[in-house]
Amino acid sequence: EAGVAQSPRYKIIEKRQSVAFWCNPISGHATLYWYQQILGQGPKLLIQFQNNGVVDDSQLPKDRFSAERLKGVDSTLKIQPAKLEDSAVYLCASSLNYGTKETQYFGPGTRLLVL
Amino acid sequence: AQSVTQLDSQVPVFEEAPVELRCNYSSSVSVYLFWYVQYPNQGLQLLLKYLSGSTLVESINGFEAEFNKSQTSFHLRKPSVHISDTAEYFCAVSDRGNNDMRFGAGTRLTVKP
Numbered sequence: 674e675a676g677v678a679q680s681p682r683y684k685i686i687e688k689r690q691s692v693a694f695w696c697n698p699i700s701g702h703a704t705l706y707w708y709q710q711i712l713g714q715g716p717k718l719l720i721q722f723q724n725n726g727v728v729d730d731s732q733l734p735k736d737r738f739s740a741e742r743l744k745g746v747d748s749t750l751k752i753q754p755a756k757l758e759d760s761a762v763y764l765c766a767s768s769l770n771y772g773t774k775e776t777q778y779f780g781p782g783t784r785l786l787v788l
Numbered sequence: 789a790q791s792v793t794q795l796d797s798q799v800p801v802f803e804e805a806p807v808e809l810r811c812n813y814s815s816s817v818s819v820y821l822f823w824y825v826q827y828p829n830q831g832l833q834l835l836l837k838y839l840s841g842s843t844l845v846e847s848i849n850g851f852e853a854e855f856n857k858s859q860t861s862f863h864l865r866k867p868s869v870h871i872s873d874t875a876e877y878f879c880a881v882s883d884r885g886n887n888d889m890r891f892g893a894g895t896r897l898t899v900k901p
Binding site: 676677713714715716717718721728729764766771772773774776777778779780781782 | 824830831832834880882888892894
């Protein structure tokens with residue numbers, strides 16, 4: 674079974690530029706999550722989708738971050754414009770169903786450096 | 789909202805020694821508890837979880853964790869560690885009834901020969 678795929682693995686941009694990350698969850702997984710992991714901290718949930726609908730985006734900085742999961746499969750997370758404090762690893766995870774009882778499967782992450 | 793404190797940021801131990809990684813949580817309601825592990829250059833993966841029932845849960849590679857409601861703890865233990873256990877370990881908590889899982893800052897376990 675293929676795992677969660679993410680690309681790119683690394684990205685370096687200058688502040689005020691825009692960037693996009695892509696995630697392909699495990700086939701058949703209904704729920705998809707995006708996390709931000711700043712160096713020295715644990716992952717922080719940004720947004721979660723159930724199929725192609727948003728179920729929680731309360732911690733997403735909506736003035737600069739956006740995410741979509743148009744067909745209920747792949748997802749993209751965008752930052753526009755980026756700030757220095759956005760430097761972090763962005764993790765995508767998926768689970769078979771909705772609910773935190775479900776095991777989340779994580780991708781390798783995208784490491785973003787904003788200069 | 790719930791939160792997690794991992795009391796040790798780094799834990800160095802020698803091979804075959806016992807280890808305990810500490811995790812305390814705060815929540816006003818019943819919780820689910822998790823330990824995730826991140827091996828070098830790999831993604832996070834679930835190690836074990838407590839949902840209900842027996843307060844002692846075990847993983848397939850010899851780790852165990854015990855849910856202690858009175859002390860609001862979920863410490864992770866292994867009686868004898870291997871070099872291959874070197875990794876970062878994250879404790880996480882979720883209130884039952886919501887879908888918001890909160891992670892601790894992580895504990896880096898380094899097993900030395």
